[in-house]
Amino acid sequence: MKPYIETNKRRFFEELFSLLRIPSISAKPEHKPDMYRCAERLTELLKEAGADEAGVFETAGNPVVFGKKTVDPSAKTVLVYGHYDVQPPEPLEKWRTDPFEPVLSKDPQTGEDAIYCRGANDDKGQLFMHLKAFEYLLREGKLKHNVKFIFEGEEEIGSPSLPAWVEANKDLLKADVILVSDTTMISEKVPSINCGMRGMAYLEVTVTGPNKDLHSGHYGGAVANPINTLCDMISSLIDKDGRITVPGFYDDVVELSKEDRANLARAPFDMEEYKAFLDIKEVKGEKGYTTLERTGIRPCLDVCGIWGGYTGVGSKTVLPSTAHAKISMRLVPNQTADKITELFERHIRAIAPPYVKVEVQRSKGGNGFLIPITSHAYQAASKAMAEVYGIEPVPSRGGGSIAILADMQRILGIDPLLMGFGLERDTIHSPNESYLLRQLFAGMESIALFYQYY
């Protein structure tokens, strides 16, 4: 596919940039019109790439884009999944360029060419590889499979509306494999294929002390401060061994066998490099597990956001009425988001001291899942990537979550296959998200070859 990429590169950039410029932030309701704009633009790109049919479908939330190309009704069907929504760009002050104006420039550290923009990798950049691999195969007369595309606009908020839409459109979505590029590989030197992802539960906790903000001099020391109380509660959620204290939290966690752990340990990992990349002196996590295991096969709890009281410039004193935290738990296969959400809410209410009130707002969660590496699809992907990278990819476990894939696996009865081409350097979800051109193109080639070997 290399020559095709070379010839069409400029057009590829124009097309991808037109998607990246749309601030399709699903977490912010005011961006609703952008979700539609983005869905419409994707539909155009699908048609231009050669889809027989493509359209925007309403759901209870943001629209779904669906398109398809039927080559041979008796051939296998690949269902490509991607999402066109992106994470909020905040904190804005840490971006070197406009988060929604794509820029082609050199990585300041390595000098490599990359596209800088929110969504450059996650997932507009990665889903775009599928459009172009498809276009290439079709135009060159090499497409032997039927292809379906489903692009959703709620992945970053846990895909609340998609399961119902998938359920209602089972026939439309019939396929043999769900092909997804929305994950990261270990490194360019160590290409990897995700064979499992974590699920997630997410809740917002509000602690209310007094019914109004108070003068911290008049009341300080006599009335519980909800920020201090929230800190106490959060602090108690993880014990000194790094284990989560929510009762029942680990009940459904499957302990991996020695062999499975040894197999995962094949993925190379350089602790010094890891710490240097993050500029930390020490890692921290659950006792008895390695860093890769802590993100790959063990659940965790993180405060994703906290706020309360006066957060402006200067030294305002206040004993505030409320304090808030957004708390996520990454789950491993066999734990369910519903159960963990329930357990967490019960626990956080149980540990709330009598001098505060607690409110909990649940977000849609998702379950983790595993993919058998013995499958034909996995083997085809492995072969394709080995050819492009010159190295056989290792199986890995991704720490992230794509809530909808476990649902689709369950509803449609099809296994997903995660051919992800992101790298840690891309800093998705963070300021200055970017995607290396080399990976964008290697991804297209790998995907095109996957169709050849599948």
Place this chain on the structure above:
Amino acid sequence: MKPYIETNKRRFFEELFSLLRIPSISAKPEHKPDMYRCAERLTELLKEAGADEAGVFETAGNPVVFGKKTVDPSAKTVLVYGHYDVQPPEPLEKWRTDPFEPVLSKDPQTGEDAIYCRGANDDKGQLFMHLKAFEYLLREGKLKHNVKFIFEGEEEIGSPSLPAWVEANKDLLKADVILVSDTTMISEKVPSINCGMRGMAYLEVTVTGPNKDLHSGHYGGAVANPINTLCDMISSLIDKDGRITVPGFYDDVVELSKEDRANLARAPFDMEEYKAFLDIKEVKGEKGYTTLERTGIRPCLDVCGIWGGYTGVGSKTVLPSTAHAKISMRLVPNQTADKITELFERHIRAIAPPYVKVEVQRSKGGNGFLIPITSHAYQAASKAMAEVYGIEPVPSRGGGSIAILADMQRILGIDPLLMGFGLERDTIHSPNESYLLRQLFAGMESIALFYQYY
């Protein structure tokens, strides 16, 4: 003074409102021009009230207003202290009216007339009483004392520039008593005079984990989250008995005698009313002390603000790079802000785990102080207030801090006298700050009578 108030009421409102409309927020550097506007307006009001001289004086920070009236060089001199700066109005969404547009309206709960505005009580409303009591005495030919006025613009940020200015202007400020209305009385039925205030130390703590915001799926469980770590650190600062764990924190705290405690316990206190006013089920504080003691004679630690990660709408996942907290400690007499600031910073650095970095930003603090209730000034104030309220005031200990008063006491060798007419209902430092008209006028009368008995 009642008839004088009745005749001039309308003009009083106009004058006070002209001060209240100026958003003189000392914590926000962008309000610098407002500080000058407010100082100029105060100077005009001083001159109109009858001061011989009044002017705006530069300091290293916001300007000081100084004015004086010499009646008889051999008579005693009263130095009136007040501050024209105010707290930031945030959170704005909790105000029922514009925080800087004074409104005369009824208290929604009690139906009493009050002025609603930031600064209505603290301290523009309270300092205004002194201007008008002075004007009244002068115009009616009743002023027997020399009067000096010092109004500063940095009280709410700990008066960083005033000590140097006071030191440099010792002669100008020579007086027999520092008269201050910037505190709260127990209730209208229980008028009280503050005989001591707490000091304050204030620091901002920043905890940094990884050098960039991270994807909480890829790193969660393996890299310490600075929000969780900050919560752990904060949680460890107060033990289960409500005592602050900073080593050396209590070293200089003077334990009060049984008699002193019994004397303070004379102030009436209704726990059920207190809890109902705040809508809390239980109070919380240091073991072994009553609620009034916890705010009056014991130090405390409060988080005044906390922030980190994603705090917008929705469920963004992130393992953030940094987390921040603003922490205040109210101190009792004999503790010094400098020493406690030093101890706190040392401690917070000592308890920081190796997987984070900690930065500490110190704010200007202030010491607590005591006022002898046996003094002539205290007795004159007591007599004046007893006459106006029909009840003899009780001595009380205020939990708040006026950093500069301990400095002025030390530099000038004069004791302050705290005739405060605020009520808890005024919710100073909070949204919908207000000041009851009854207290505004009773304050003016009490102050005028103070001059008579002093």
